[in-house]
Amino acid sequence: SQQGEEDPQALSIQEGENATMNCSYKTSINNLQWYRQNSGRGLVHLILIRSNEREKHSGRLRVTLDTSKKSSSLLITASRAADTASYFCATDLDLQGAQKLVFGQGTRLTINP
Amino acid sequence: KAGVTQTPRYLIKTRGQQVTLSCSPISGHRSVSWYQQTPGQGLQFLFEYFSETQRNKGNFPGRFSGRQFSNSRSEMNVSTLELGDSALYLCASSLARLTNTGELFFGEGSRLTVL
Numbered sequence: 001s002q003q004g005e006e007d008p009q010a011l012s013i014q015e016g017e018n019a020t021m022n023c024s025y026k027t028s029i030n031n032l033q034w035y036r037q038n039s040g041r042g043l044v045h046l047i048l049i050r051s052n053e054r055e056k057h058s059g060r061l062r063v064t065l066d067t068s069k070k071s072s073s074l075l076i077t078a079s080r081a082a083d084t085a086s087y088f089c090a091t092d093l094d095l096q097g098a099q100k101l102v103f104g105q106g107t108r109l110t111i112n113p
Numbered sequence: 114k115a116g117v118t119q120t121p122r123y124l125i126k127t128r129g130q131q132v133t134l135s136c137s138p139i140s141g142h143r144s145v146s147w148y149q150q151t152p153g154q155g156l157q158f159l160f161e162y163f164s165e166t167q168r169n170k171g172n173f174p175g176r177f178s179g180r181q182f183s184n185s186r187s188e189m190n191v192s193t194l195e196l197g198d199s200a201l202y203l204c205a206s207s208l209a210r211l212t213n214t215g216e217l218f219f220g221e222g223s224r225l226t227v228l
Contacts, residue, residue, distance in 0.1 A: 033216070042117070042203060042219035081127065090217075099145070100169050101217060103156035 003112040004032075004089045004104035012110040019076040023089030024069075032065055033090045034074050037106070043088065046074075079111045115140065117220035119204050125189075125226045131192040134223045138185050138206030145187040146217065147179060150201040159202075162187050191225075199227045 013019055018076040023032070031050045033058045049056045049065045049072065056063045062075040078081055085107040093102045118137040126132050138145050147159040158171040162181035179189040185206075191198055201224050205217040 035217075035219075040201065040222075040224070042221045043205075043217070044219070045216045048216060100158045100161065100171070102158065105149075105155045 003020060004091045004102060006087070006089055006107040008107060009105065010108045011112070012112060014066075015079060015081055015111050015113050017079055019079050019083070019109055019111075021074045021087050021109070023072045023074070023104055025072075025089075025091045026070065027093065031035060031090045031092060032063075032072050033101070033113050034061075034072075035088045035090060035103070037086045037088065039085075046087075068106045075110045076109075079109075081113050083109060085109060117204055117206050117218050118167060119202075119220035119223050121223060122221065123224045123226075126128070126194050127228050128194055128196060129159030129204060130194050131190060132194060132225060133156065133188055133190045134202055134204075134225075136187045136189075136206075136220060138187070138204075139218055142208055142218070143185055144207045144209060145181055145185065146205045146207070147187070147189050148203045148205065149173075151199070156203070172204035194227045196227050199225060201225075 004023050007022045018074050029051055031048055033048045034046040035074045036046055037043045047058050049063050060077045065072045086108045088103045088106045090103045093100055120135045123129045144163045146161040160167055160179050161169040165181045176192045181187045201222045203219055203222045205219045207217050
């Protein structure tokens with residue numbers, strides 16, 4: 001089963017509105033990352049938030065982390081058509097001393113002009 | 114600085130064949146990770162290489178293998194292809210090992226279709 005799961009699976013909003021995506025995970029983490037993927041392309045790193053941080057900003061992006069609830073949210077403000085993409089959260093999973101980055105299933109965001 | 118380069122971008126194979134995919138990381142990056150992406154399973158971790166050694170492996174059968182060369186370039190091989198191996202294979206590089214779980218830089222992927 002996935003370490004991280006995004007919600008909703010798909011989101012469609014009007015240009016200029018804010019978009020919020022959520023990510024829940026199961027085990028304790030060192031940090032959580034968000035990535036964006038345009039259709040059929042590679043992933044692009046957006047932001048990393050460490051387990052001792054509660055909120056982080058980068059341009060129009062705002063990420064929160066609640067380790068007690070094992071959840072994170074990504075807020076994109078003043079959305080643009082170019083924000084149309086899939087968004088993934090990724091968490092580090094420690095398996096017997098060997099870590100790997102585990103991705104959720106993603107939220108498919110569509111910005112309508 | 115050039116990004117992560119994956120070749121080939123697209124390829125079509127038939128069941129039973131084998132395939133080799135190549136990944137050139139960003140200059141100076143020593144860690145290369147491979148992921149398989151399918152609509153049903155999402156992004157699945159295949160393996161990570163650091164300094165020519167496989168450091169971590171996902172839950173894939175032995176038909177999936179890889180290696181890393183002294184210049185950090187990596188290849189992955191899938192033998193005896195099955196229809197279910199059709200996927201986008203993504204390579205990602207980073208400065209340090211995944212144990213530092215910093216930012217990953219992804220290539221554009223190799224889209225494999227198995228007929």
